[in-house]
Amino acid sequence: MQFDEIIVGGGFSGAVLAARLSEDARRTVLLIEAGPDYKDIETTPATLLNCRRVAHDHSWGCEAEIVPGRSVPYPRGKVIGGSSSVNACLALRGMPSDYDEWAALGGVDWTWAKVLPVFMRMEHDLGGSRDVHGIGGPTPIRRYADSELWPAQKAFLRVCELLEFVTIHDHNHPSRSGAGSGPWNITSDNVRMSTAIAYLLRARGRANLKVLPDTLVDRMRDRASWKRLTQVMAKRFVGSAQKKSTSAKLEWLGIAR
Numbered sequence: 001m002q003f004d005e006i007i008v009g010g011g012f013s014g015a016v017l018a019a020r021l022s023e024d025a026r027r028t029v030l031l032i033e034a035g036p037d038y039k040d041i042e043t044t045p046a047t048l049l050n051c052r053r054v055a056h057d058h059s060w061g062c063e064a065e066i067v068p069g070r071s072v073p074y075p076r077g078k079v080i081g082g083s084s085s086v087n088a089c090l091a092l093r094g095m096p097s098d099y100d101e102w103a104a105l106g107g108v109d110w111t112w113a114k115v116l117p118v119f120m121r122m123e124h125d126l127g128g129s130r131d132v133h134g135i136g137g138p139t140p141i142r143r144y145a146d147s148e149l150w151p152a153q154k155a156f157l158r159v160c161e162l163l164e165f166v167t168i169h170d171h172n173h174p175s176r177s178g179a180g181s182g183p184w185n186i187t188s189d190n191v192r193m194s195t196a197i198a199y200l201l202r203a204r205g206r207a208n209l210k211v212l213p214d215t216l217v218d219r220m221r222d223r224a225s226w227k228r229l230t231q232v233m234a235k236r237f238v239g240s241a242q243k244k245s246t247s248a249k250l251e252w253l254g255i256a257r
């Protein structure tokens with residue numbers, strides 16, 4: 001198999017890359033994901049859709065030793081959409097000064113002035129300030145209304161008020177700081193809006209995009225004589241990788257032209 005682009009990992013970023021790169025019909029794209037693929041919302045397990053809980057059933061099962069001798073689960077998504085399919089959905093932008101600092105350190109395209117239009121383009125945020133928010137992008141952003149807050153959340157905000165923190169309604173506004181309901185990438189009926197749903201869903205069906213799930217990339221090889229060619233070697237699982245199928249075999253999978 002030969003492709004113009006091979007993306008290893010169909011996670012938060014991989015799913016977006018696959019969707020954006022395959023917009024050009026002349027470019028062939030292969031997206032390889034170690035976990036399972038769910039092609040539509042109907043077949044996506046409820047755990048991946050429920051934004052109120054981290055989905056532990058599609059995780060790599062990693063652990064982190066936070067202090068010597070004490071390990072805690074360290075979830076990472078192993079599924080199409082990656083950790084965006086299992087995560088907490090808080091859609092919080094960084095501080096403008098941080099982006100400007102990265103740019104000053106060498107990542108010249110990361111200034112706040114350059115990333116703000118990208119943030120605006122990727123979101124559909126009806127509740128934020130119009131000057132710094134976009135409408136019509138693939139990712140819906142919303143804030144919980146007062147009536148949706150849990151008693152503990154209401155109590156927390158009340159205490160913030162008593163302590164004279166400014167009440168704000170748009171944490172993603174570059175000049176605002178205070179307490180209030182945060183921005184989440186979820187729908188009005190609380191579906192987690194992973195990049196698998198927000199981006200990949202509309203790219204499916206393109207003849208130039210192939211998604212290969214349950215496939216663990218083992219190594220990549222640059223062919224020294226053909227500088228730009230990369231071979232990808234992977235284990236393909238028959239059945240679901242989640243079920244730890246043993247019928248996997250290592251094979252050369254694709255070549256990037």
Ligand SMILES: Cc1cc2nc3c(=O)[nH]c(=O)nc-3n(C[C@H](O)[C@H](O)[C@H](O)COP(=O)(O)OP(=O)(O)OC[C@H]3O[C@@H](n4cnc5c(N)ncnc54)[C@H](O)[C@@H]3O)c2cc1C
Binds near residue numbers: 014033034217218
């Ligand atoms: C529980 C949890 C809660 C989080 N909450 C938030 C939040 O509220 N807000 C926020 O902004 N961020 C949150 N994050 C962080 C955010 O989800 C990650 O920063 C983001 O997903 C990273 O994107 P990525 O594309 O680098 O990796 P991932 O999204 O993790 O994608 C990597 C993909 O590559 C695949 N892969 C890895 N190795 C291979 C291989 N060898 N072969 C084939 N495929 C492979 C994986 O299965 C996975 O699908 C959370 C993360 C977790 C785990």
